[in-house]
Amino acid sequence: MAKNLLKIKRRLAFLLLFCLLLSCVMIIRVFWIQFVRGDELRARAEEQWTKDTPVEPVRGTIFDRNMNPLAISAKVNSVMASPPDIKDVESTAEALSEILNIDKESLINTINDAKAKKKGAIYIKRKITDEEAQKIRQLNLKGIYFTEESKRFYPERNLASHILGFTGIDSQGLDGVELVYDKFLKGIPGRIIKETDALSRELPFGDERYIPPKEGLNLVLTIDKVIQYIAERELEKAIAENKAKRGTIIVMDPKTGEILALANKPDYDP
The missing domain is CATH 1.20.5 (Single alpha-helices involved in coiled-coils or other helix-helix interfaces)
Incomplete structure (x- = not known):
């Protein structure tokens, strides 16, 4: 016992x-x-139940010393797709390919691949024309929507192209002062956040948040547009007369050392 x-x-x-x-x-x-692991898991969960669409800020304007714009930005549309909301992939791809001049089969593969990976949003084509956007809106395609982005324009075309440089598809500076002062010009992106279900489809009465972008700062150069134009015109003449391959003219203010014109040939249209 x-x-x-x-x-x-x-x-x-x-x-x-x-x-x-x-x-x-x-x-x-x-x-x-x-x-x-709380922060990591919370971020992964939010990624699964929300659709996050970026909103590109307007890039700052570049002016000459007299406040004449040399590089400006304007809002344009980019086409996006919500793959889980697209029921007929083939007909949707066919309609978009005709308007946007995109290969139909490639677009079908892109959408189906995004569906398989349960992606909530993908780009179809970025920074399209107003005419293209209008045609797509008239189709009223399920799962196709637009987001605004910023596109760079150079109103004086070739003028001061070597000074200004140019930007890429994401409005990032790639050369010239566009590159050197990129962190000041580019601004801070915004976001549109929408609630989704397990298949990344938008909930009809889900919460939606809009975080506005912060526009980039403007930049004023010491360049004088008129003097720059004269310097480039005279340089072009000198190259032609002397049968030179290239040339450079620099015009400075002798009192301050400010660069009033910096002409390089050959140039390009950014």
């Missing part, structure tokens, strides 16, 4: 110890998930 009681006590003690160890493991696991 005493031996049986001792066995029962040992089993109870072992069971109690096992429960204590299991509780400790669970507490450590909860602590690990909640505090150590």
